[in-house]
Amino acid sequence: MTDSITLRRPDDWHLHLRDGAMMQGVLPETARHFARAIIMPNLVPPVVTHADARAYHARIMAALPKGMSFDPLMVLYLTEGTDPEDVAAAAASGLVKAVKLYPAGATTNSNSGVRDFDKVRPVLEKMAEIGLPLCVHGEVTDPNIDIFDREAVFIDTVLDPLRRAIPGLRVVMEHITTSQGVDYARAGGDDLAATITTHHLIINRNHILSGGIKPHYYCLPVAKRETHRLALRAAATSGDARFFLGTDSAPHVDAAKEQACGCAGCFTATNTMPLLAHVFEEDGALGQLEAFTSRNGPAFYRLPVNEATMTLTKGAPAEWPDKILTEAGPVTVFDPGFPVHWHVAD
Numbered sequence: 001m002t003d004s005i006t007l008r009r010p011d012d013w014h015l016h017l018r019d020g021a022m023m024q025g026v027l028p029e030t031a032r033h034f035a036r037a038i039i040m041p042n043l044v045p046p047v048v049t050h051a052d053a054r055a056y057h058a059r060i061m062a063a064l065p066k067g068m069s070f071d072p073l074m075v076l077y078l079t080e081g082t083d084p085e086d087v088a089a090a091a092a093s094g095l096v097k098a099v100k101l102y103p104a105g106a107t108t109n110s111n112s113g114v115r116d117f118d119k120v121r122p123v124l125e126k127m128a129e130i131g132l133p134l135c136v137h138g139e140v141t142d143p144n145i146d147i148f149d150r151e152a153v154f155i156d157t158v159l160d161p162l163r164r165a166i167p168g169l170r171v172v173m174e175h176i177t178t179s180q181g182v183d184y185a186r187a188g189g190d191d192l193a194a195t196i197t198t199h200h201l202i203i204n205r206n207h208i209l210s211g212g213i214k215p216h217y218y219c220l221p222v223a224k225r226e227t228h229r230l231a232l233r234a235a236a237t238s239g240d241a242r243f244f245l246g247t248d249s250a251p252h253v254d255a256a257k258e259q260a261c262g263c264a265g266c267f268t269a270t271n272t273m274p275l276l277a278h279v280f281e282e283d284g285a286l287g288q289l290e291a292f293t294s295r296n297g298p299a300f301y302r303l304p305v306n307e308a309t310m311t312l313t314k315g316a317p318a319e320w321p322d323k324i325l326t327e328a329g330p331v332t333v334f335d336p337g338f339p340v341h342w343h344v345a346d
Ligand SMILES: NC(=O)N[C@@H](CC(=O)O)C(=O)O
Pocket: 016, 042, 107, 108, 137, 218, 219, 220, 221, 248, 250, 251, 264, 265, 266
């Protein structure tokens, strides 16, 4: 029985750090384990321009506790007013590693997102030219489409036509939750990849809705039925270079989650690595964990693998705080609902 595994230090290719007091509280949770993270730009107001990204990067570095190292990889929020030249300059400077597409209304703070794809065509063409990845929240926003079908419908009606219209555009399908997402990513070339979250490898929709409603399991895209979770597990543990970790750790204070109209987002920054070791071991795939957390992401983003390593060991039941107490309020840490025995060694 394997009870220790050493990997290159992991990165998180989809993370919400927020801003201000919330960021101050949650940043150490990520920086403790992850060398780098793709920082989602859905602040209010969003991170739209090169200058916005520079300012946000400075705020993140200022919030980082002394003695911790962390490299935030900045992302611009695509709006219908985004200037292709500003995007190109932000990429050329090395600060910005991707642009994020939120269909307007699809998720938290997506109101500044895209309604008319013709308006963003010049930006997307520029990105294809310079090889800058587009990270996509892949759900349609049509209220007539069932929420459990919104990812699959997005792939057919938006993503596939978009990729055909802009050949060479490099795309990351963010937080895929369906077998259709897995199949589509697998069918792509080296210009297509997909991130998978920790929680979507662990919960299906029953966990949210059966035996009482669990607001801390509610996120977008919403977890689907068990067959989809199993497809995600197979993809993540396969070693296939197109799949890599994006936790989508998305902190909301408890008061915003535990109410009549609760926010979407699971907070997994604290315990992702122990949870993933558990999941990969369960599937007999511990040997593929490093590909998923530490190798496939840098390869797609054309960045070097981290030099440092992380060791995970198996032992007594792992413990982590139920909540992270930020100055903005308490944030509940994702509870997998089963004991975990993997620990990140100091
Ligand atoms: N995933 C979520 O449920 N929420 C994210 C937004 C997102 O990634 O879609 C958030 O910003 O809270």
